[in-house]
Amino acid sequence: MTESAGSKPSSRDRILVAAATMVSENPAARLSVRAVAARAGVSTGSLRHHFPTQRALQDTVLAGIYDVVFPGDPIHDTDTPARDRLVGCLRQIIAPIGTGQQARDALGTTYQTLIATEPSEDTRQAYFAIERQMQHRVEHWLSVLADEGALPDGDNAQRARFLLTVINGLTLERALPGSESALVSETATLFTAVDCVLRD
Missing domain, CATH: 1.10.357.10 (Tetracycline Repressor, domain 2)
Structure with missing residues (x-):
């Protein structure tokens, strides 16, 4: 993630954290743009800027989870x-x-x-x-x-x-x-x- 000491996490990082949290709470959850954006406290436009498709968001989140689970x-x-x-x-x-x-x-x-x-x-x-x-x-x-x-x-x-x-x-x-x-x-x-x- 791009967060540095004393700085706020980027909108991309907040989106990924929100989406990963949603998956951890319910592995069968679909990561809808609206729900993830609301959870991350960003606009849907901001989310679409970083992740143009729902699949791009899901794949990025799961890749991050696998990197943590399988270090x-x-x-x-x-x-x-x-x-x-x-x-x-x-x-x-x-x-x-x-x-x-x-x-x-x-x-x-x-x-x-x-x-x-x-x-x-x-x-x-x-x-x-x-x-x-x-x-x-x-x-x-x-x-x-x-x-x-x-x-x-x-x-x-x-x-x-x-x-x-x-x-x-x-x-x-x-x-x-x-x-x-x-x-x-x-x-x-x-x-x-x-x-x-x-x-x-």
Whole structure:
């Protein structure tokens, strides 16, 4: 953010803080221009100046949240083999889900919000924004490996969708009853998925 000692935060920073707060209060909330502007104490014109579209606002807010939730991106640690780095990155996606009751609570919320009943348009748009950000993040990791020559030429969008499908399955498994060796099995699954992508 651009705030310096003794100065007021910029209107852009106030918008981002307001939007991130709204998402933290309700992850399914749609970030409407009017609601975010009111929360930030700025005009809708000011918000549109910084974020011409609602999607630009959502993507910027989610990227900032992911940077806070997933600090220290391990994909750039070239002292570690590419395979291990990619598995470490994918673990960052799964880690916040937790295990046991925490994972069951998270899955229950997802089920109630997106599956049990037809989601509202606001909920759908919030979900799509999160999905886009996750896809973008995994594609970024893959492009880093491709630039290093650790990944053959290919469709990184398709590879990212495959890896995120594996992550979705592992997230579900975390919420289901299982043995203590579940994390060992999860690690083996992640390495198998990454090996499939790296050998593509």
